[in-house]
Amino acid sequence: MRLITITASALRKKMFAYGSVLATVLVLCLPIPVSAAGALPHFCYDDAQSCGPSYWGALADEWKTCSLGQAQSPVNITYPQTYYGPGPIMFNWAPTPLTIKNNGHTLQVNYAPGSYIRVNGVTYNLLQFHFHAPSEHTLSGAAADMEAHFVHVSDQGALAVVSVMMRGGWDNPLLGKILANAPAEGTEVTIAGVRIDANYLLPRSREYFTYLGSLTTPPCTEGVRWLVMEYGVDVGTTQAAEFEHLFHGSTARPVQPLNGRSILTGGGGHH
Numbered sequence: 001m002r003l004i005t006i007t008a009s010a011l012r013k014k015m016f017a018y019g020s021v022l023a024t025v026l027v028l029c030l031p032i033p034v035s036a037a038g039a040l041p042h043f044c045y046d047d048a049q050s051c052g053p054s055y056w057g058a059l060a061d062e063w064k065t066c067s068l069g070q071a072q073s074p075v076n077i078t079y080p081q082t083y084y085g086p087g088p089i090m091f092n093w094a095p096t097p098l099t100i101k102n103n104g105h106t107l108q109v110n111y112a113p114g115s116y117i118r119v120n121g122v123t124y125n126l127l128q129f130h131f132h133a134p135s136e137h138t139l140s141g142a143a144a145d146m147e148a149h150f151v152h153v154s155d156q157g158a159l160a161v162v163s164v165m166m167r168g169g170w171d172n173p174l175l176g177k178i179l180a181n182a183p184a185e186g187t188e189v190t191i192a193g194v195r196i197d198a199n200y201l202l203p204r205s206r207e208y209f210t211y212l213g214s215l216t217t218p219p220c221t222e223g224v225r226w227l228v229m230e231y232g233v234d235v236g237t238t239q240a241a242e243f244e245h246l247f248h249g250s251t252a253r254p255v256q257p258l259n260g261r262s263i264l265t266g267g268g269g270h271h
């Protein structure tokens, strides 16, 4: 196994030098953890390692979409030229008991049933929200300090993710509560008697960008309706640094090509 690893590492260096033919060889030679064993391999955000974003699609059969998909997320958003005017997002988020899961890649707050959004006649139920640092989506090429993802699913199984950019400013009290109670990697904790309200992570202005993309972590499943809020909320720079420290660096997948997809603007109205 050790010998194979060295070989793969040497090949990787050549791959950078000689391009995609050797990349194919690399994929065949990597000591890939086997799906037959049941467990999925480890992924990471450092492309200097074989678990990095460029390799996700090669790490497991179930993750092929990460490299083969043509409608991947995140993307860079430049201001659309035309206002297409999809309807506003109706937010119906309620407070929930504070349950935090540390899955080794992010802190995820699981949401109790009953909170949902409605957009263009479809209801999507809020399952959980979590964070990335720095942001995954970029606006005109610029990343924010963090990005919050609110993951929803419709009764038909369609995914919709509301994204909120978080920028250096005042400390975010809700994130502060989550950081203060962060459980150890691979564990989950429910804080007795504490309820939180995701509305405190929503900007007042409800304009948004929308496009069809994917999950930003393996298996990179496509068909995800992204609703990226145009305006962000505050996050303390030390809070963002603390989050990055928890996960040993960036948790942002690089932006993916649009491949002809259009980004629309929608929403309007204030809360």
Ligand SMILES: [Zn+2]
Residues within 6 Å of the ligand: 130, 131, 132, 149, 216
């Ligand atoms: Zn996410």
